[in-house]
Amino acid sequence: MARGDGGTSGAAAPRPRPERVLMTAEPHGGVWTYALELAGALSRAGVATVLAALGEPLSPAARAAAAAIQGLELVEGACRGEWTDDPWDDVAAAGDWLLGVEERTRPDVVHLNGTCHAALPFRAPRVVVAHACALSWWRAVRRRPAPVRYERYRARVAEGLRAAEAVVAPSAAMLSALAGEYGALGVGRGHVIPHARDRRRFAPAEKEGFVFAAGRLWDEAKNLAALEKVAPRLPWPVLVAGSDVAPGGVGRRTGESLCSLGWVSEGELAWWLGRAAIYAFPARYQPFGMSILEAGLSGCALVLGDLPSLREIWRDAAVYVPADDAGALAGALDQLIRDAARREALGALARRRAVRFSPRAMARRYLDVYALALAARPPAPRRDGPPPPPSPRGTPCE
Secondary structure, three states: OOEEOOOOOOOOOOOEEOOEEEEEEOOOHHHHHHHHHHHHHHHHOOOEEEEEEEOOOOOHHHHHHHHOOOOOEEEEEOOOOOOOOOOHHHHHHHHHHHHHHHHHHOOOEEEEOOOHHHHOOOOOOEEEEOOOOHHHHHHHHHOOOOOHHHHHHHHHHHHHHHHOOEEEEOOHHHHHHHHHHHOOOOOOOEEEOOOOOOHHHOOOOOOEEEEEEEOOOOOOOOOOHHHHHHHHHOOOOEEEEOOOEEOOOEEOOOOOOEEEEEOOOHHHHHHHHHHEEEEEEOOOOOOOOHHHHHHHHOOOEEEEEOOHHHHHHHOOOOEEEOOOOHHHHHHHHHHHHHOHHHHHHHHHHHHHHHOOOOHHHHHHHHHHHHHHHHHHOOOOOOOOOOOOOOOOOOOOOO
16 A cells, blocks of 8 residues: 655645555566666665566576565566567457456556556556657667558557556657657656666776677667677777577677677676776667666776767767767777777766666656656555465466
8 A cells, every 4th residue: 555755744745655566577688677676776665566577488597686686576477578570469468467466466556667558457557667669669770660560569559658647768868759659748747767777786897908798689779780890990809798699599690800708697797897998889779778887887988879868878978979880980999999098087987977877766766756656546446355366477378
């Protein structure tokens, strides 16, 4: 049941505060990392989280990371995301399952790290977090509007955005993209809350002479293939951590100029970032960029794609290059390789900028948004009687 933050007699009524949040997330990539950071920070603020994992089965490491958060309840469902091809049967099945999870766990707020399920008849108010969207991806990556086959996706996302009591994006650029693709969100419903990382997980070490990047090699939005083009021109090696196997199981071979480390654990990633002098991420589309934040915390000099979202987040703490200009990318990297003083100064700027994005500050801002959602639509009365038993793990979409 929602509670107030306290107050004195005669003062304005305290803002409502949730005791429990039901949060969805796909168990991989930056959104999963974000969800765990937020759940941990909410736990330290006295708010419990029920984390509903939707997507591929959880890895042992992902399950262990969730288990380490005090007061977190993990429930698992194996359903495809709304951004995949023709996912709508899975989306419907996942929605039925989520309504059952809500009925059993009785949260004060439903926090959806996806959009379509916001149109469901949840009892609690809904906060949608739009980390990205397929339509803005098409404009940024393919340089044209999404094909006609995305019209159903457009309609379902717009419906979810209209239904939510609050909509959050990790950057103002992403919030603006949502309004451009799906229409204005309305006064007071749109909020910008950047992602965050615990500074204790990533720290600078003695820097070594290599350029580093992290991400899926096959991902057009991350554009790490550009590093493969420029690597032969550079005096330092270029190392990339991340999957080189695209959906469908097709591997992507890299040339001798680029060293692919494959998937690495969080601890291994922190080790590499701590020693990397330069972090390169020439993205075509990136509403926030969790790996960039990790690199910033690690004191890397940042060379990033010239995107409004990344300029908004990193300001003067990075070098920006057009994503499709291999010459500019090679020139920026070569200049930093040869200029140790500027490289070290940029790494220090990135570190100072990165520590501003703390989990505690992120959780505080989400609590403000949850309060607004609760004030806009208090939870509906619960049905009499005990809650139903939990659903079997991993079965909602089978």
